Amino acid sequence: MAKIVGGINVTHVPYIGRAIANKLQQDPYWKPFFDGFPPVRQWLAKVKPDIAVVIYNDHGLNFFLDKMPTFAIGAAAEYNNADEGWGIPTLPPYQGDVDLSWHMIDSLIEEEFDMVTCQEMLVDHAFTIPLELFWPGQHPCPVRTVPICVNTVQFPLPKPARCFKFGQAIGRAIESWDSDARVVVIGTGGLSHQLDGQRAGFINKEFDLMFMEKLISDPLWVTRYSIPDLVELTGTQGVELINWLTARGALLGEVAKVHANYHVPISNTASGLLCMEAV
Amino acid sequence: MITGKQKRVIPGTTMFDGDVARKGYALNKMCFSFNSAENRAAYLEDKEAYCDRYGLNEQQKKAALSLQVLDMLAAGGNAYYLAKLGGIFGLDMQDVGAQQTGMTKEAFKAKLVEAGK
Ligand SMILES: [Fe+2]
Numbered sequence: 015m016a017k018i019v020g021g022i023n024v025t026h027v028p029y030i031g032r033a034i035a036n037k038l039q040q041d042p043y044w045k046p047f048f049d050g051f052p053p054v055r056q057w058l059a060k061v062k063p064d065i066a067v068v069i070y071n072d073h074g075l076n077f078f079l080d081k082m083p084t085f086a087i088g089a090a091a092e093y094n095n096a097d098e099g100w101g102i103p104t105l106p107p108y109q110g111d112v113d114l115s116w117h118m119i120d121s122l123i124e125e126e127f128d129m130v131t132c133q134e135m136l137v138d139h140a141f142t143i144p145l146e147l148f149w150p151g152q153h154p155c156p157v158r159t160v161p162i163c164v165n166t167v168q169f170p171l172p173k174p175a176r177c178f179k180f181g182q183a184i185g186r187a188i189e190s191w192d193s194d195a196r197v198v199v200i201g202t203g204g205l206s207h208q209l210d211g212q213r214a215g216f217i218n219k220e221f222d223l224m225f226m227e228k229l230i231s232d233p234l235w236v237t238r239y240s241i242p243d244l245v246e247l248t249g250t251q252g253v254e255l256i257n258w259l260t261a262r263g264a265l266l267g268e269v270a271k272v273h274a275n276y277h278v279p280i281s282n283t284a285s286g287l288l289c290m291e292a293v
Numbered sequence: 294m295i296t297g298k299q300k301r302v303i304p305g306t307t308m309f310d311g312d313v314a315r316k317g318y319a320l321n322k323m324c325f326s327f328n329s330a331e332n333r334a335a336y337l338e339d340k341e342a343y344c345d346r347y348g349l350n351e352q353q354k355k356a357a358l359s360l361q362v363l364d365m366l367a368a369g370g371n372a373y374y375l376a377k378l379g380g381i382f383g384l385d386m387q388d389v390g391a392q393q394t395g396m397t398k399e400a401f402k403a404k405l406v407e408a409g410k
Pocket residue numbers: 026073140203204251254
């Protein structure tokens with residue numbers, strides 16, 4: 015059966031893509047963010063995943079309001095990145111794993127998570143930037159991928175308790191796949207930030223740090239909150255942290271922290287990084 | 294089950310729910326089209342005609358042409374799509390944040406740094 019080697023949660027601001035393109039990793043503004051990644055890359059070199067299941071939210075590249083799935087999964091041999099309109103370099107295609115995708119679709123729908131299935135799917139910065147941070151400059155990316163997209167755009171969003179259970183079902187799907195593949199689960203987005211409204215620029219460091227802590231020790235803590243609670247506590251886009259919670263659910267059981275980093279601000283966002291492995 | 298419609302009020306914050314998504318559909322659809330470089334160029338060529346092609350109402354059109362983010366939000370715009378319109382004009386998230394909070398860009402950036410302390 016396939017093995018989940020661990021999980022990594024990380025922020026996905028588009029301008030990170032520009033900073034990478036302009037080689038600003040050592041620039042004083044960016045350094046505290048980029049310095050978080052070498053320990054994660056060392057861990058990846060040690061655990062050697064073959065496949066990354068990436069849980070993220072689309073920002074209007076693949077999905078629009080004409081059809082907005084709550085949970086969608088890719089089932090393609092290849093995923094393309096494309097122009098999102100901000101002049102950030104478009105990255106080369108990512109290899110999929112169609113067998114794992116369809117196994118996950120079968121398993122998730124059997125567990126009553128009725129996925130939207132996508133045999134074509136564009137992947138935006140929320141998918142590409144984390145992979146670029148973990149495997150910098152490696153094109154093609156050295157892991158095969160399965161994208162899982164969670165709606166954080168149009169309310170109602172899936173509530174935290176549901177996301178955690180969804181993550182657990184993802185974990186069981188991966189671990190029931192008849193394969194010797196090693197799989198890393200990645201959750202992207204957050205942490206606290208708000209781009210829109212008079213409250214733009216809202217950041218809640220205290221909550222973010224508590225959330226990162228609890229994700230290790232007591233992930234059910236987060237499920238006490240509703241989506242409006244999370245918007246109030248972390249901002250209209252901070253709510254993307256439900257992708258972190260989903261990824262944590264997929265790790266099934268106790269985890270230990272491998273590495274964490276937290277830095278404010280990157281663009282308007284509190285940036286977080288949390289690498290976990292099963293104990 | 295949900296009974297009645299009680300909306301959570303969070304000051305300075307709009308949750309992009311069904312009511313807003315209905316209201317803002319044309320504006321957001323136009324912004325979604327700006328993923329294409331060709332469409333971005335067409336917008337710059339004749340903004341009003343482009344708005345008309347997407348069926349923006351007067352409120353949406355006025356808000357889009359003025360690039361006033363709070364007005365675009367009031368007209369049903371969603372931050373993720375509006376960012377693509379802002380991108381055409383080289384507005385970054387600190388420009389947009391400063392504009393909405395009535396601060397200078399420097400003051401807005403200082404506020405972000407302060408939030409990290
Ligand atoms: Fe995002």
